[in-house]
Amino acid sequence: MRLFWAVWICSLVLSIADGNRSVAADRRLLYVAVPGIRNYLEYGGHGLLVFDIDDGHRFVKRIPTAGLGKDGKPLNVKGVCASAARKRIYISTIETLTCLDLGTEKILWEKAYEGGCDRMAISPDGGVIYQPSFEKDHWHVIDAATGDFIAKITPKSGAHNTVFGPSGKSVYLAGLKSPLLTVADTNRHEAARAIGPFSASIRPFTVNGGETLCFVNVNELLGFEVGDIQTGKMLHRVEVQGFRKGAVKRHGCPSHGIGLTPDEKELWVTDATNRRMHVFDATTLPPKQLLSIEVRDEPGWITFSLNGKFAYPSTGDIIDVSTHRIVAGLKDEVGGIVQSEKMLEIDFREAEPVRNGDQFGIGRVQ
Secondary structure, X not given: OHHHHHHHHHHHHHHHHHHHHHHHOOEEXXXXXXXXXXXXXXXXXXXXXXXXXXXXXXXXXXXXXXXEOOOOOEOOEEXXXXXXXXXXXEEEEOOEEEEEEOOOOOEEEEEEOOOOOOOOEEOOOOOEEEEEOOOOOOEEEEEOOOOOEEEEEOOOOOEEEEEEOOOXXXXXXXXXXXXXXXXXXXXXXXXXXXXXXXXXXXXXXXXXXXXXXXXXXXXXXXXXXXXXXXXXXXEXXXXXXXXXXXXXXXXXXXXXXXXXXXXXXXXXXXXXXXXXXXXXXXXXXXXXXXXXXEOOOOOOXXXXXXXXXXXXXXXXXXXXXXXXXXXXXXXOOOOOEOOEOOEEEEEEEOOEEEEEOOOOEOOOOO
């Protein structure tokens, strides 16, 4: 009897160990689409760069992509999104949307759409993409498997940034020419209502996991504004303290990038003029300014690793969220500095993608 229990306990221990090894075997990779700062090839060249998150963000490989203009030169990458469930990753440029297979790393299709393309978003189930035109009146709703047209939504706002709500029921559409954040119903693929108006045209923005609050950058503001998604009202205007806004190299606004940590405890906001990331306590309304982190160039975007351990500003700095210290910087295969506003995490178990993040710092508390 003692021998039986000894064998049983050993089997259980080995089983647990095997399970832990299986979990540990998940490989976390950061996918960075370039040229992700306009069409500037000096920040990583052209392609889809892959970095090993758990190995100090070591460069792994460069996947060839499409997105070339008529002159044969790479076009500005405008957005990136992925679906681990469908084994697909998508890259938009100012003219086309390209779909690649995450397993074979081959291009499945590349399509152009009326009015060009901007920063898109994919549904949580990977079924549809809301693809904005390039600062025109409309968004296309696209079948993510084929790239085929499904519907058109026309807020006439200067289509630019798109966030799919974690519930999959709503998509949030922001244009360069409007202070209103349009909310689209994904069942009907129609504009249902709006949040705002905010004090100026909306630039980057994010939402919390429960889709009750939105945090938006707007023109001329070093900081952000907060909106109530349920009532549609603007709640707060928050200006960064201790720093002055000034001239910027890109985007034309002081803060072009905002994101929530996955646990929604912190809100990070870019400051191009002062080359800073400003961190706010997001557990209170309005969020309270905590500290600032100097980065190596003007930041124009921010996102996070799925587990919330790392922050990824567009400058290529890798910031430890718990210590707020820079721990590494993205470099390509020849040691060149990589910068991009279009990156996300995809995790693999052996060769199979099992989960993916997104290019936005969307809250993940539901």
